[in-house]
Amino acid sequence: MASVDVTVLGAGIFGLSIAWECARRGAKVRVIDPHGPGAGASGGVVGALAPHVPEQWNAKKAFQFNSLVAAEAFFRGVEAASDLSTGYARSGRVQPLAPEGRALAEVRAAGARALWPGFAWRIETASRFPGWHLPGEVVFDDLSARLHPRRATAALVAALRAAGSEVTADAPLQGRVIHSTGHHGLIQMSQGRARAFGGGVKGQSALFAADLRDLPQLYIDALHIIPHADGTTALGSTSENDWSDPTICDGQLDTLIMRARDLVPPLRDAPVIDRWAGIRPRARSRAPVLGVHPFRAGEFIANGGFKIGFGMAPGVARVMADLVLDGRDDIPAAFHPDTCL
Ligand SMILES: Cc1cc2nc3c(=O)[nH]c(=O)nc-3n(C[C@H](O)[C@H](O)[C@H](O)COP(=O)(O)OP(=O)(O)OC[C@H]3O[C@@H](n4cnc5c(N)ncnc54)[C@H](O)[C@@H]3O)c2cc1C
Numbered sequence: 001m002a003s004v005d006v007t008v009l010g011a012g013i014f015g016l017s018i019a020w021e022c023a024r025r026g027a028k029v030r031v032i033d034p035h036g037p038g039a040g041a042s043g044g045v046v047g048a049l050a051p052h053v054p055e056q057w058n059a060k061k062a063f064q065f066n067s068l069v070a071a072e073a074f075f076r077g078v079e080a081a082s083d084l085s086t087g088y089a090r091s092g093r094v095q096p097l098a099p100e101g102r103a104l105a106e107v108r109a110a111g112a113r114a115l116w117p118g119f120a121w122r123i124e125t126a127s128r129f130p131g132w133h134l135p136g137e138v139v140f141d142d143l144s145a146r147l148h149p150r151r152a153t154a155a156l157v158a159a160l161r162a163a164g165s166e167v168t169a170d171a172p173l174q175g176r177v178i179h180s181t182g183h184h185g186l187i188q189m190s191q192g193r194a195r196a197f198g199g200g201v202k203g204q205s206a207l208f209a210a211d212l213r214d215l216p217q218l219y220i221d222a223l224h225i226i227p228h229a230d231g232t233t234a235l236g237s238t239s240e241n242d243w244s245d246p247t248i249c250d251g252q253l254d255t256l257i258m259r260a261r262d263l264v265p266p267l268r269d270a271p272v273i274d275r276w277a278g279i280r281p282r283a284r285s286r287a288p289v290l291g292v293h294p295f296r297a298g299e300f301i302a303n304g305g306f307k308i309g310f311g312m313a314p315g316v317a318r319v320m321a322d323l324v325l326d327g328r329d330d331i332p333a334a335f336h337p338d339t340c341l
Contacts (some may be wrong), residue, residue, distance in 0.1 A: 003028060003162035003174070003175075004028050004030045004166075004174035004175045005022070005027040005028045005029065005175045005176065005215045005325075006019070006022045006027050006029045006030070006031070006033065006175050006176050006177075006178065006324060006325070007030045007031075007171075007173045007174055007175055007176070007177045007178070008022075008029065008030070008031045008032070008177075008178045008180055008183035009027075009032055009033070009155075009173075009177065009178065009179050009180060009181050009185075009216075009247045010031075010032075010033055010040070010179065010180035010181040010182060011031050011032075011033035011037035011038065011039070011058055011092075011153070011157070011167060012033075012038070012039075012041060012042035012043075012153070012180060012182050012305075012309075012313045013041075013042040013149070013152065013153065013156075013305065013309050013310055013313045014042075014180040014182075014302045014303065014305055014309060014313060014316055015031055015033070015155065015178070015180030015181075015302070015316065016031065016037065016042075016153060016156035016157065016160070016167075017074075017313040017316060017317040018178060018180060018302055018316065018317045018324075019031045019156075019160055019165060019167075020070070020156050020159055020160055020163075020317065020320065021317035021318060021320070021321040022321050022324065022325060023075065023159075023160055023163040023164075023165045024081075024163070025321055025325060027325060028164070028165065028175075029160065029165040029166070030166045030168065030171055030174065030175075030203070031157075031165070031166065031168070032159065032168055032169070032170065032171055033167075033169065034169050034170060035169075036169065037153050037154070037156075037157045038149070038150055038153035038154070039237070040182040040183070040184075040278065040279070040281075041150065041183070041203075041278040041279055041280050041281060041309065042149055042152075042153050042309070042310075043153065043276075043278065043280075044149045044150070044203075044205055044236075044276050044278050045148075045149060045150070045206075045207045045232075045234045045236075045274060045276050046149065046224060046226055046234045046235075046236035046237060046325065047087065047146055047148055047149045047152070047204050047207055047226055047228070047234065047310055048093075048144065048146065048148060048217055048219075048224045048226050048236070048247040049068055049071055049114075049144060049145040049146065049147055049310055049311040050093055050141075050144040050145075050217070050219070050224075050311065051064060051123075051141065051143050051144065051306075051311075052064060053067055053092060053108055053111075054108055054111035054112040054114075054115045054116055054121055055107065055108055055111045057111075057115055058334075059332035059333070059334050059335075060287055060332065062332075062335060063315050063332055063335075064311060064312060064315070065115070065116060065143075065229060067311060067313070067314050067316070068143055068144075068145065068311055068313040069118070069119075069143075070315060070318065071088065071090075071145055071147075071250070071311065071313075071314045072088065072090055072145070074314035074317070075088035075147065075152065075155075075314075076088070076121075077159075078152070078155050078156055078159045079155060079244070080161035081158075081162050081163060082155040082156070082157075082158035082159040082162060083158070084154060084155040084158050085146055085148070085151055085155065085229065086148065086151055086152040086155045086156075087146065087147055087148025087151045087152060087228055087229050087230070088145060088146070088147050088148075088152070089145060089146055089229060090142070090143075090144070090145040091144070091145060091146055091215070091216045091217065091227075092128075092140055092141060092142045092143075092144050092216035092217070093105070093140070093144035093216050093217045093218070093219055094126075094129050094132060094134070094138045094139070094140050094141075094143050094215075094216050094217070094218050094219070095138060095139045095218075095219045095220070096126070096134055096136070096138055096220055097123060097135075097136065097137040097138050097139050099136070099137075105121075105123050105139050106123070108121050108139070109121050109122050109123065109207050110187065112141070116143060119141070119142055119143040119295045120141065120142055120143075121138075121139060121140075121141045121143075122139070122140055122141075122250060123137055123138075123139060123140075124137065124138055124139075124140045126136075128136045128140075129216065130295075131212060131214070131215045131266065132215060132218055132264070132265075132266070133264075133265040133266070140216065141153065144216070144217060145230075146217055146226050146227070146320070147310050148226060148228050148229070148230065149239075149310065151230075152310070154274065158316065160313025171177055176298075176299075176300065176303060176320070176324050176325075177298075177299040177300065178299070178300040178301070178320065178324060179293060179296070179299065179300065179301045179302070179303070180301075180302045180303060182200075182279070182281040182303065183198075183199060183200030183279045183280065183281040183282070183301070185301075185303055186198035186199055186200070186262055186281055186282070186283060186289075186303055186304070187199055187200065189294075189295060192298065193196075195284070196284060197283065197284060197289075197305070197306060198281065198282055198283035198284050198289070199282060200243075200246070200279035200280060200281060200282065201211075201239055201241055201279065201280045201281050201282045201307075202238070202239075202240040202241075202243040202246060202257070202277060202278070202280075203236065203237035203239060203240070203277065203278055203279075203280055204237060204238040204240075204249050204250070204252060204253040204275070204277045205234060205236040205238075205253070205275075205276050205278075206234070206235045206249075206253060206256070206257055206272050206274065206275050206276075207232050207234050207235070207272065207273050207275075207276070207279070208232065208233045208235065208267055208271065208272055208273065209231070209232060209270055209271050209273045210227075210231075210232070210233040210266055210267055210271040211213070211227075211231040211232075211233075212227035212233050212266055213225050213227050213228065213229050213230075213231060213277070214227075218264065219325045220263050220264065220303055221259065221263055223235060223236070223256065223259060223260055223263065223264075224236040224237065225260065225264055225267070230274075232273065233266075233267065233270070235256060235257065235260050235267070237256075238252045238253060238256060239307075240252070243279075246277065246278070246279045247277055248277060249275040249276070249277050249300060253275055253277075257272060267335060274284075280305070280306050280307055280309070281303050281304055281305055281306065281309070282304065282306045283303065283304030285304075285334070285339055286304075287303070287304060287334055287335055288302070288303070288304040288305060288306075288312055288316060288335050288340075289301055289302070289303045289304040289335060289336075289337050290302050290316060290319060290320060290323075290331045290335045290336070290337075291323065291329070291331050291335070291336050291337050292323075292337065293337065294337040295339065300315055300320065300323065300324055301337055302316055302320050318330075
């Protein structure tokens with residue numbers, strides 16, 4: 001590639017989304033990842049694009065809302081440019097509602113009416129979603145969406161290449177440099193400093209051969225059940241601060257699978273066809289870290305997607321492209337690297 005405007009280190013959902021947004025705006029982009037696209041947390045199977053509850057509104061929730069709204073056009077654009085599916089669909093989310101939770105659900109429904117223009121959080125009878133076999137009432141939100149992580153990263157790579165950008169294992173750094181190196185990057189930055197900048201939280205997940213594609217995703221008893229368009233259904237995830245092997249799936253996942261089989265009738269007899277573990281990049285603030293790199297003069301950082309990196313990616317791509325290409329800083333103060341130091 002002759003001359004590169006932007007080099008992105010890290011081909012996870014953050015790096016690839018930023019690269020795509022920059023390429024879409026006309027920049028020549030190079031993505032470098034020695035381990036290959038989707039080698040980190042973004043190479044999994046779960047892919048819930050789901051909002052926080054519509055209450056105690058803050059900059060992070062507003063940013064996430066705008067990103068979730070933008071996701072449809074963003075991933076449709078990737079699909080058009082790559083001719084590949086990302087597995088995106090705004091299929092909504094169902095959560096069982098116990099009678100004692102009804103008053104709070106009504107408060108949240110009112111919150112959504114005020115804070116989620118165009119989208120709803122509402123109480124429905126569970127029989128509206130017969131495929132889930134739930135009793136009583138549920139909360140349904142029509143903002144949540146699903147994405148297939150592996151397909152989305154592959155589609156982003158193809159879209160970038162179709163736009164004349166480069167995705168490679170090794171090449172010189174040229175132009176403006178963005179570090180989106182996931183938990184490795186957070187750990188590396190913390191080395192030798194008084195306080196850890198961030199680190200990694202392990203998650204284990206599973207994939208069932210269960211074709212539930214016409215159902216919304218289900219959040220039940222802290223389990224995420226995500227029906228994908230390809231006839232598989234994902235189950236996530238453990239949350240482990242202490243781990244030694246980042247890739248191994250163990251008895252903690254077996255327990256999750258047993259709970260899912262107990263709680264969700266369509267999964268009772270469905271075979272598990274994949275088990276996957278990854279390390280979520282978690283900054284000390286638990287929020288994304290976006291902006292000018294705190295330790296590398298003239299360079300940039302986008303990291304800390306933690307548990308909601310896929311849902312945040314379209315918003316992260318927009319503000320990082322604004323900053324890197326146009327010098328416009330539209331990043332919430334809570335996400336600035338200084339806040340996490
Ligand atoms: C089990 C599990 C389930 C999850 N479920 C969801 C979900 O349902 N919804 C959701 O929104 N999020 C979910 N997440 C979180 C989501 O996966 C992460 O927030 C997101 O993938 C982070 O993306 P990233 O690009 O920042 O990091 P990564 O995907 O980790 O990418 C970082 C990349 O940087 C590369 N790299 C490292 N060092 C260098 C270097 N020196 N130079 C170049 N490249 C380098 C790595 O090889 C890697 O490919 C889940 C995570 C896990 C583990």
